[in-house]
Amino acid sequence: MPSFASCFPSRSTSDPLDSFDPLVSSSATVKGCVFCGASREKGFGIVHADDELIAFHDRTPRATVHLLIIPRRHVVSSVRELRNEHLTLLNSMRSLALTLVSSPSKMGFHVPPFSSVPHLHLHVFSGKHTFIGRFKYPISRREKGEKGLGWFVTLDQVEKIIQNGGTVNLGRG
Ligand SMILES: [Zn+2]
């Protein structure tokens, strides 16, 4: 099974995707990035593709519905690089998620190093989560819903953080 099959936090240090060069992340495609070349021919279960976004089934679904939504262009490699200027992109990702999944139970991102594919991808879940799904994508919340300490951050939490000029990291948002 190819490594993009799952976003499970991997302890492997030999993953070729880890050697990706962040300096070229603003270009349209990044050599060696499996998500940049996402296509049906390459085995992706694509459910939607337009000029801006591509949506496909996670190869190892952790819930009844488990989609990934990515910007077609590489834009940024992870949620950590998102800034205020990306709010429009996040908005498009949210709209598409709500078009494809009637009532998502959860939408969010892995926070590196707990992200196996360095190309921004939004996880969208609906229905029953598997046991591993509950472990891999836990939502941590503080009193007002801000991000707590954790490796998964919801779309709402990300928007709040970058709207306030902050950046997403493993600690509290
Ligand atoms: Zn992920």
Ligand SMILES: [Zn+2]
């Ligand atoms: Zn990419």
